[in-house]
Amino acid sequence: MDRAVASTLSGLALPSGAWFYPGGGWLAPRDYARELLARSGSRFRGGTDVATIERHSGLWRVLDEQRQVIAEAPVLVLANGLGANGLLASGRGEVPWPLTAVRGQISSLATDGHPATLPCPRLPVAGGGYVLPQTGGRLLFGATSQPDDIDPALRDADHRLNLQQLAGLSGGDVEAWSSLPWQGRVGWRAVTSDRLPLIGAVPDLEALDRTSRADQPRFVPRQRDARGGLYVFTGLGSRGITWAALGGQLLASWISGAPCPLEADLRDALDPARYALPRWRSDS
Ligand SMILES: Cc1cc2nc3c(=O)[nH]c(=O)nc-3n(C[C@H](O)[C@H](O)[C@H](O)COP(=O)(O)OP(=O)(O)OC[C@H]3O[C@@H](n4cnc5c(N)ncnc54)[C@H](O)[C@@H]3O)c2cc1C
Structure with missing residues (x-):
């Protein structure tokens, strides 16, 4: 889709055109695992x-x-x-x-009270980073990628990187969001x-x-x-x-x-x- 159509559909002011995957979506990994286990009938x-x-x-x-x-x-x-x-x-x-372990940190911001300043898409949008439609009053976006990094602590610098990726996707302003209280999660990818x-x-x-x-x-x-x-x-x-x-x-x-x-x-x-x-x- 060209930029205008992609921006209308996603609800973000995208910097470029985009591919649209009508069957795409997002899910919470823990819920997905629970559902698969329940459907399989296996003992967990x-x-x-x-x-x-x-x-x-x-x-x-x-x-x-x-x-x-x-x-x-x-x-x-x-x-x-x-x-x-x-x-x-x-x-x-x-x-x-x-x-090998590749560390990743994702970020989230509360949308309550800040909806006007935050770019809340109607669809998951991915490019240089990704952002999901708000859920549970939060906007989730990320993620970083750091090989051979075993630090489990959330890092401000990584959050800022995620904000920059969010700005790259939505045309927003990092400085306007950087004072907002944030949460995050750190995980590791197993990479061959x-x-x-x-x-x-x-x-x-x-x-x-x-x-x-x-x-x-x-x-x-x-x-x-x-x-x-x-x-x-x-x-x-x-x-x-x-x-x-x-x-x-x-x-x-x-x-x-x-x-x-x-x-x-x-x-x-x-x-x-x-x-x-x-x-x-x-x-x-
Ligand atoms: C920040 C981040 C963002 C990501 N985003 C995406 C995304 O958008 N889309 C996507 O497809 N993937 C994404 N991934 C990757 C995805 O999370 C992983 O590929 C996926 O979780 C791998 O699943 P797994 O079950 O193989 O391993 P894991 O999810 O690592 O699960 C392994 C489990 O085994 C347990 N375990 C390990 N050793 C033992 C032991 N000796 N005894 C008992 N239990 C043990 C661990 O505690 C863990 O619960 C992301 C990863 C990160 C870190």
């Missing part, structure tokens, strides 16, 4: 830290710090973001892929070196030898057998909410043998075994 147990994983009598076990078994099953999926590598290392000692997720069966590096084919990740041996196996679902970077549903279908097809929802080369591109190949080649 939260608030428990897994310290170690191990394979025992054909089952995968998760254990707490006291080495008490929390649960065991034929199939185990490590879907715990940046914690996946630590658990994998606890089970087999070797992690074949890089996973090729910026693609890791979804699939964990490779068996010990079984990877000179007789294994190395031209495609799909030929790499895995830590699984006819009963079950070890799978991973992480490295979702800045798109985990966007990718979660399709990634879930892909993972289900890995585990159950159901038809794959993606074409083969895209499945390979997300296959965690892709990181095993170059190293194996250089070791050969």
Whole structure:
């Protein structure tokens, strides 16, 4: 859409034209997770830290710090973001892929009392940063992106960066908003070196030898057998909410043998075994 149409539709004075995604939207990640869990009918147990994983009598076990078994099953999926590598290392000692933490801070401002000065869009608007329609009396916008930054504290400088992004999207004035009281949240994205997720069966590096084919990740041996196996679902970077549903279908097809929802080369591109190949080649 050209700038005039995009500005009318979004309710912001956009600096340029824009793509419009009629099926797009926004959601609260926690509500989304709750809804998916409820729909799946699965039993959820939260608030428990897994310290170690191990394979025992054909089952995968998760254990707490006291080495008490929390649960065991034929199939185990490590879907715990940046914690996946630590658990994998606890089970087999070797992690074949890089996973780094990229810090992100989002900001929010109360719209009550300031509606005239704040740019409240009718639709989510994304470009250099993003801003959502106001919800619960707050305007949410962001976000920053800082690799290898483990500081959990909210930072004024990051809030200012978010204000600048908001101004870039809406043509507003940072100085007019900078005295307003703000809230924020800090989180970390789990990012791979090729910026693609890791979804699939964990490779068996010990079984990877000179007789294994190395031209495609799909030929790499895995830590699984006819009963079950070890799978991973992480490295979702800045798109985990966007990718979660399709990634879930892909993972289900890995585990159950159901038809794959993606074409083969895209499945390979997300296959965690892709990181095993170059190293194996250089070791050969
Ligand atoms: C500021 C910011 C803005 C973002 N905006 C967007 C966006 O607009 N759209 C989008 O699609 N994505 C966005 N993302 C990315 C998105 O949040 C992530 O990709 C997504 O949350 C990844 O989901 P996950 O379940 O793999 O990991 P996480 O959300 O990190 O969840 C992993 C969970 O595992 C738990 N865990 C870890 N280790 C253990 C253990 N040993 N035992 C028990 N539990 C454990 C953790 O406590 C955590 O609850 C954003 C991220 C940030 C930081």
